[in-house]
Amino acid sequence: MRQRIHIFSQGIVLIQVNQRKNRDFQEFESLDDVIDILKSQFTNRKLYIKYAVEKTEIIINEYLPDGSLMLVTDPNYRNDGSILMIYGLSDKYLEVDLEIIEERGPGYYHCRVKTARRAMHGRRDLRFKVAPDEVVATNFRISKHTIDVSSFTIPTSIKVVLEQFQSQNSKMSDVVRVDVFKPDDRDRLLVHLKKTGKTLWVADTADPASYKAMNDDFVELAELYGDDLNTVMKRYIERGYKSLLAVPIIYITESSNSVPFAYIQLISKSKQFSIDDVLMLKDHSFKLIDRIRDANTHLIPMHQRVMDISRGGAKLKITDKNLQKYIMRSKGFIFDLVFRLQAPITIFGEVKVSYTDDEGNLLVGVDFEGNSSRKDEMKRYYSILKPMETDYKARLLKSMKQARKETPSPPTV
Secondary structure (H helix, E strand, O other), X not given: OOEEEEEEEOOEEEEEEEEOOOOOEEEOOOHHHHHXXXXXXXXXXXXXXXXXXXXXXXXXXXEOOOOOEEEEEOOOOOOOOOEEEEEEEOOOEEEEEEEEEEEEEOOEEEEEEEEEEEEOOOOOOOOEEOOOOOEEEEEEEEEOOOXXXXXXXXXXXXXXXXXXHHHHOOOOOOEEEEEEOOOOOOOHHXXXXXXXXXXXXXXXXXXXXXXXXXXXOEOOHHHHHHHHHHHXXXXXXXXXXXXXXXXXXXXXXXXXXXXXXXXXXXXXXXXXXXHHHHHHHHHHHHHHHHHHHHHXXXXXXXXXXXXXXXXXXXXXXXXXXXXXXXXXXXXXXXXXXXXXXXXXEEEEEEEEEEEEOOOOOEEEEEEEOOOOOOOOHHHHHHHHHHHHHHHHHHHHHHHHHHHHHOOOOOOOO
């Protein structure tokens, strides 16, 4: 579910936030519990204003006897509404909705707590800011069209690739079929291929033993057809079919799921297919997927800023207008992370949230899903990130110790 949020200032939309995936929250039942959490866990931890154009820190300057709060933030910050939402991270992510009772001066607010909620689960990984010269994102590979595998709606560009493959390989066997699975397929075999992604291999249509699967990677036709197997065998023989072979074409979706959406089928009337023929056809299916991916992928080699990063995700600043256009309609994309003095690391990022700032830049939060296409890439990524995490923790600890020594004073009204 995608949630869209608009942030206004003086009647102008500053930010439009596209929330791709909602957090699971637990609401606080007592406002006293909220005050207790703020006092116990955020005395030395930072709080920020939610949806501010720039990341804006806010400090609780005083807890008043009636349960209201005095807050201090950047004097240049402007809030046009009556609600101020703040957030912070301790063991879990916390959001608090504050009603503004009075603005007593620039960046100085008297508020009361209205509601608050805490994430059901803590953040998986430490996230920290990185400098522009430490790491960049580049070589974005984004799908031109989404293949709707639920209805098997296939873009024309991909259909052309399938048709070209069939034409170029028409002499591979007596009958060569390359087609997409249909949502209303009634052929029992095709339905089974689509559901399981297994390979069909009947070496000799006249031999009942050929209808048994060699291993779990193959279709067990004897089980699939049951009592109808003899009828199926007879039909194949009457049509002059000597041997059968079919492999599904498996598409990797934007969410990294493997989905059989089409198939290559060979029917021989003159020879028996061997295991070498099976391996050959599987190799053809892999090459066909590469051609489909190339036909359906934009490669954009622009360097884009990585704002912050963790073991499980990152926030990217997308300034290229062409790249913005494709990311906004994408669920995820493949890209390279290039750390200073390191070889590129290829990663799939699932888009979790996106919004545009007042300068027209697209800020995108991505989660890193699964492993990249290169062996041990994520392991190498973690090894690069570990010393950066250690350095950040040391700086954070130093900052917290300094904060304990300093008590902010309210601005003069």
